Amino acid sequence: MAGLALIGFDRLREELQRAQQALPGGIEAEFDAMAKAYLGFGQGNAALYRLMFGPEVTSATRLHTDPRALSTFEIVVELLERGQSAGIFRKRPVQGQAAACWAQMHGLTLLTLDGLLLPEKVGANAVEAALEALCEGLCC
DSSP states (O other): OHHHHHHHHHHHHHHHHHHHHHOOSOHHHHHHHHHHHHHHHHHHTHHHHHHHHSTTSTTHHHHHTSHHHHHHHHHHHHHHHHHHHTTSBOOSOHHHHHHHHHHHHHHHHHHHHTTOOOHHHHOTTHHHHHHHHHHHHHBO
């Protein structure tokens, strides 16, 4: 199971890298493209995504500190570092910012997969609004 989960991290990393390279519109556009790629990966690979983060993997701590899993997270850290250096993102501990991004993206992905982003509860464009709020929180 852990081996399959690592394949998932490889694929997620590839999706994030593809999103980074496809959009030469600056840090904020890159952030938005990567966020949408993350959501798209989760939606397009629901069972694999749930395995990557679910209780089925018995050694979750070891799995999430494997270089293949860490490399996916490091893409986000690197983007945040570049954004801070460029004066676009607030100067804060970058790993805290990355944890906030991951938490929000993971939550949005699971809520979408579970069909819980109900318009009558969170509005018609909940994902877009949440991504905008996240980016605004990061930006100076």
